[in-house]
Amino acid sequence: MNQDLLIRLFRSIEGEKSDDIVTVANLIIEDENKKGHGKLADRLKSILDKNINSTQLFRGELRKLLPQGITIPTDKRHNFPLATLIERDELRHEMVLPVETEEKIRRIEKEFAAKERLAHHGLMYKQKILLYGGPGCGKSMSAERIAWNLGLPFLKVRFDVIISSYLGETAANLTKLFDGIKDYPCVLLFDEFDIVGKTRSNSQDVGEMHRIVNILLSLLEEYHSQGLLIATTNLENALDKALFRRFDDIIEIPKPSKEEILRLIKMTLSSIEKSKDINWNLLVDKMIGYSAALVVKIVNDAAKLTVIGNEKILKQEHVEKSLTENLLYTK
Ligand SMILES: Nc1ncnc2c1ncn2[C@@H]1O[C@H](COP(=O)(O)OP(=O)(O)O)[C@@H](O)[C@H]1O
Ligand SMILES: [Mg+2]
Numbered sequence: 001m002n003q004d005l006l007i008r009l010f011r012s013i014e015g016e017k018s019d020d021i022v023t024v025a026n027l028i029i030e031d032e033n034k035k036g037h038g039k040l041a042d043r044l045k046s047i048l049d050k051n052i053n054s055t056q057l058f059r060g061e062l063r064k065l066l067p068q069g070i071t072i073p074t075d076k077r078h079n080f081p082l083a084t085l086i087e088r089d090e091l092r093h094e095m096v097l098p099v100e101t102e103e104k105i106r107r108i109e110k111e112f113a114a115k116e117r118l119a120h121h122g123l124m125y126k127q128k129i130l131l132y133g134g135p136g137c138g139k140s141m142s143a144e145r146i147a148w149n150l151g152l153p154f155l156k157v158r159f160d161v162i163i164s165s166y167l168g169e170t171a172a173n174l175t176k177l178f179d180g181i182k183d184y185p186c187v188l189l190f191d192e193f194d195i196v197g198k199t200r201s202n203s204q205d206v207g208e209m210h211r212i213v214n215i216l217l218s219l220l221e222e223y224h225s226q227g228l229l230i231a232t233t234n235l236e237n238a239l240d241k242a243l244f245r246r247f248d249d250i251i252e253i254p255k256p257s258k259e260e261i262l263r264l265i266k267m268t269l270s271s272i273e274k275s276k277d278i279n280w281n282l283l284v285d286k287m288i289g290y291s292a293a294l295v296v297k298i299v300n301d302a303a304k305l306t307v308i309g310n311e312k313i314l315k316q317e318h319v320e321k322s323l324t325e326n327l328l329y330t331k
Helices: 003-011 020-034 038-069 099-113 115-120 139-150 169-181 193-197 203-222 258-268 280-286 292-308 316-325
Strands: 083-086 128-132 154-157 187-190 228-233 249-252
Touching: 003 020, 003 038, 020 038, 099 115, 099 139, 099 249, 128 139, 139 154, 139 187, 139 228, 169 203, 193 228, 258 280, 258 292, 280 316, 292 316
Parallel strands: 128 228, 128 249, 154 187, 187 228
Antiparallel strands: 083 154
16 A cells, blocks of 8 residues: 555544554554564554544543533432443444445444534534334444444433323423433433333323423424434334434334344354354355344354353354244244
8 A cells, every 4th residue: 555545544543552443553554664664654653643542532531521520310209310321341332234224323423523523514413313123133232332433421211210100200300311411422322212102001191191202302302412312213113203303313223134144143153163064054044034133142042052062163053953942032
């Protein structure tokens, strides 16, 4: 690669020391050194060091901000937190997604990362996102991965605390939550958010639930924070149509296709030795239509069969057995 291109590429790297991209960058520097391009290698090293430091500072500051600067709002009655902070180490972020879906999610991340530049031109990043799709295809995980990639604190809304059996309190809790965190850059996740719009079986509650939906609508409409609001839904559960219009982007997280199932398997089994004789094509065909979560479970179970059987190599029969054992979940 020519020098200018390499330098430009290195300038665009953002990451922490442990990130894959930084490891690759260090390998390139080593390689250039070996080729006798010491001067170029030094230049690349200094660009990389500068980028790592600024990313670390940026991520570190954000990470500190939430636990120190903000107390998570609590409900009035019991003083329970209205959201849970999930630590960065616990965020799931290694995903397999179709190219188009990946691009849409990347776009959210890129816009957030460029929010100052966008604001400079009077433009606003996509801030309120709705992710929809069947269960186990990575809706919640996508939200976590966005927080991970942006180095943002991740807050998961606690509907069990928000939805109160006392008249009027649910709405008050929602308002309190939105007000309490609006100045903090974080990812606020409304997971399986349709629950709010669902009518309760007790007919006396219908009016109250209607009111809650309306409050949520107006809160969403007015929501302008420093961070991102991500909501997920199964869609099969009827969601109030009016809610859709309040989002800046609506992204489907689909079931994995054949190619993605294979990538999921490879990713999940990356640390397990696999027999060369496995007919992956045949196995993948049997998993078409399965959710990503089920594919991961099937191959993890197969890996466990290998280990508990004291065998060194994962074989076709392990996956076949696991497929049969998991048929229950496909119904
Ligand atoms: N696109 C994906 N890539 C990799 N793993 C996935 C993906 N989708 C789901 N999984 C696996 O399934 C589990 C459940 O995913 P989750 O995001 O909770 O699903 P949901 O769409 O129901 O929110 C994850 O912990 C992960 O192991
Ligand atoms: Mg989920």
